[in-house]
Amino acid sequence: MNYWLMKTEPSTYSWDDLVTDKITCWDGVRNYQARNMMRAMKKGDLVFVYHSVKQTSIKGIAKVVKEAYPDSTALKGDWSMVDIQAVKPVGKEIALQQIKKDPFLQEMTLVTHSRLSVQPVTKEQWERCLVVSETKI
DNA sequence: GCCAACGTTGGC
DNA sequence: GCCAACGTTGGC
Numbered sequence: 001m002n003y004w005l006m007k008t009e010p011s012t013y014s015w016d017d018l019v020t021d022k023i024t025c026w027d028g029v030r031n032y033q034a035r036n037m038m039r040a041m042k043k044g045d046l047v048f049v050y051h052s053v054k055q056t057s058i059k060g061i062a063k064v065v066k067e068a069y070p071d072s073t074a075l076k077g078d079w080s081m082v083d084i085q086a087v088k089p090v091g092k093e094i095a096l097q098q099i100k101k102d103p104f105l106q107e108m109t110l111v112t113h114s115r116l117s118v119q120p121v122t123k124e125q126w127e128r129c130l131v132v133s134e135t136k137i
Numbered sequence: 138g139c140c141a142a143c144g145t146t147g148g149c
Numbered sequence: 150g151c152c153a154a155c156g157t158t159g160g161c
Contacts, residue, residue, distance in 0.1 A: 007158095007159090009158095009159085031144080032144095052158080052159055052160085053158085053159055053160080056159085056160070056161095096160080113143095114142085114158090114159075114160075115142070115143060115144090115157090115158055115159070117158085
């Protein structure tokens with residue numbers, strides 16, 4: 001089981017949109033590092049959904065329901081997408097500020113490589129986030 | 138709206 | 150292969 005974090009601009013596609021859709025294909029990723037992260041995802045892996053730009057916080061948990069396959073929205077190039085399904089919202093949103101202040105979360109990719117839109121999360125970071133956000137799976 | 142950080146493009 | 154110019158992301 002691996003853990004991940006995916007960023008989205010809520011004005012484009014929000015956590016609430018995912019809850020409504022239940023399942024969505026995560027298309028439009030055009031960054032090789034992010035693409036490679038998606039290719040490493042396995043069915044059943046869990047994903048934090050993070051809102052960038054506005055709110056800047058972790059909103060909810062989703063799971064991978066379909067592993068990487070070609071991104072049909074890509075007119076050229078070798079791009080992939082995965083399907084994720086909403087699992088549940090976090091108990092309390094985790095603000096970026098909070099992550100930056102938390103001594104256990106300093107190594108999160110959100111802090112160290114903030115621009116990467118699909119990021120790995122360690123088991124320790126994942127569990128810390130569940131504690132901080134008062135979330136039970 | 139600004140701007141730093143980063144990624145991509147293209148001329149040489 | 151280098152690097153300047155440019156575009157994008159995303160925090161503030």
